[in-house]
Amino acid sequence: MATSYQESSSLLLQDLKVTIKEASLVFPSQETLTHERKSMFLSNVDQVLNFDVQTVHFFRPNKDFPPEIVSEMLGKALVRAMDVYEFLAGRLRVNPSSGRLDVDCNGAGAGFVTAASEYTLEELGDLVYPNPAFAKLVTSQLQSLPKDNQPLFAFQVTSFKCGGFSMGISTNHTTFDGLSFKTFLANLASLLSEKPLSTPPCNDRTLLKARSPPRVTFPHHELVQLQDSETTTTVFEATSEHLDFNIFKLSSQQILRLKEKASESLSSTGCVRATGFNVVTALVWRCKALSFVEEEDLEKESTILYAVDIRGRLDPQLPSSYTGNAVLTAYAKAKRKALLEEPFGRIVEMVGEGANRITDEYARSAIDWGEMYKGFPHGEVLVSSWWKLGFAEVEYPWGKPKYCCPVVYHRKDIVLLFPDIDGDSKGVYVLAALPAEEMAKFQNWFEDTLS
Template identity: 30%
Template structure:
């Protein structure tokens, strides 16, 4: 079990600077689609990369200025819309720039590697905090590069979720890394910034039900999300290697048609619900991000939020009443993905014209998949990261890449301290599954690789 590691303070040799684009960029207002402008996304995604070797600050700042020419909205500032509803946001593409902080920490990459798998509050030191009156006053891109005693570095980025999703983040970071190592070349993918391709229809046409959403005037019978905000949360981490993934797939009874995500998501959702001891009639939901770029035929390099939340739902009883109904849970996840037709996504975009509509978090586990985005492959010229993950942990669940094992996935989620042991127990893969379903070709284990490391937030 990992132990709590309180990081030393960062030393800032110079004040943070603002890095503008290195060449003139369009001065305009950038429309945000309804998928961008959800209140659910009004926060910054905070990524952490740990490298064994560092790149000079000046080199990183120079290539950042260059990449911001193409990714100029990240150098702008969010504001309420001038022409549309004041509840709607837009980007003022003014070329003001991204915040870049240089720091030093008296620690080594090896010392930080193991403990980095479970974020705690002290890790927030690794990202410069911009003092701001509101969410709108925080620049869309904030970066801190921290040099380590061993010659390694930590790169932390905070990217406003209203401007892009995980695919967009990966696209930007790879572009920045490309220009760092190849400063005289052009980008391999040109970002497409216009979100008008995701405009709602006029008039709006909501033709289908959308269980991912609810209206604020409705009061849920059970509100787990609000309750969890009052609890002492504990970060848990579980790594599913190829053997464990195969066992889950076989337990689904349709292994050839079950993806790694579907199997691990179904298992995590079911374990989460079982640990909370909810009433059998309570309806619980699993919300998970699905990329819809191909489904909507969005342009190559589309740089905005190109995902929607699929929703699987079930009564607690139907989800957990039997140890032998895992295949039913997997089918719920598969059906939720299958329901996301182009018509469904367009109807969802139209639904979000109603600003009273919000994501239904009341009894939902939300999963965001970072494990297939290529984030672990970002290389600024001194090698790929030995670790990548979030800066902090919260009640949302992340599926993270495992450096060095493309077939593995790491599940990170914080749960109330009162249910940690139950959750750990349910996340254990029972070896009787393989006996019941003839998984003779799988090595016997009664554990998940690297299972159940826990730490207070």
């Protein structure tokens, strides 16, 4: 049985007692600012991701690196980082000549905030549990700036009474996907250690430019036009209804057993492997689709979405250092009845087939679809995986983070995958947020699939 735990929000710290000490802007070096001002093209993949992503990175006390020294070091390192990540000091705008959203690399600066909490790191409790109060550890809006001049990137260092601290980072999703953000963190750590960049970034977003003329050569069931559906962005939007949070911990041994279970009924063609991601995603899909099923719903179709990195799938391949959003939404769809009755290996196969579908031509077709129709990914459930991005593996001068996590908001149709905090590098936490009745069914199906 998977370890599952729910925690009443009343047991969480409602107020981290955070006080902002200083909020300012950090600018690129004068040498960078004197360069000719330019704009950065944003691909169609970037265009639909115009929202902030907030992450918090917690660090244990280190007597050689108290928070005030860390803040000073980070401020200087960010100046150097923006010399190569010039767009981080820019602003989003609609380009007057193209009518497209792009980044005006105007050197207007990134946000930098120092703050202090009246609690120790230990008093925050279980860092894995999604505490809404963690939002106080991140700044995305600077009060001193108007709404139309907010930075794309803001950093907040919050000290705790024990000497530990957190780095709260807010980035507009147009700036990075998960992999390129990990590369940015690794580069920042190199600069902090007075070393050269570990991976010089490739900022050329035109590598994912639509073809001219655009050619849509595949059906794209994972995408929907804005005007076709009033519920287009449901997956990405927060809900006001009460949701129960539940975290299911899958150990590496349980994931291995899921792989073995899948292998019993996988096709002999060998086109799909029972990887950790495939089996966990198949498990989530089955549980979510059946969590609110009445008998008459079994004939309805369920669609699961999940991100696939396309850097190595294009011809020619994208540089591994590409900074933009080089991910496309893969999908799998099936009737709920099939998710109830088919052997687990077949569900895993459908998930794997969704990723295999994304070839160079499919990716170009999806990008061209965005050029022609201006739409969003849409499905019944989205699996957002932070499992193997490796943020907690970045080695800063003061050590690796104790834990890293996004700030989590109420999203009923997004299931998050997090790495295990307890040292089981192949284990995973599955975070779901559902109304109470659906959560009870989700948990029952979770345990049923594992049995």
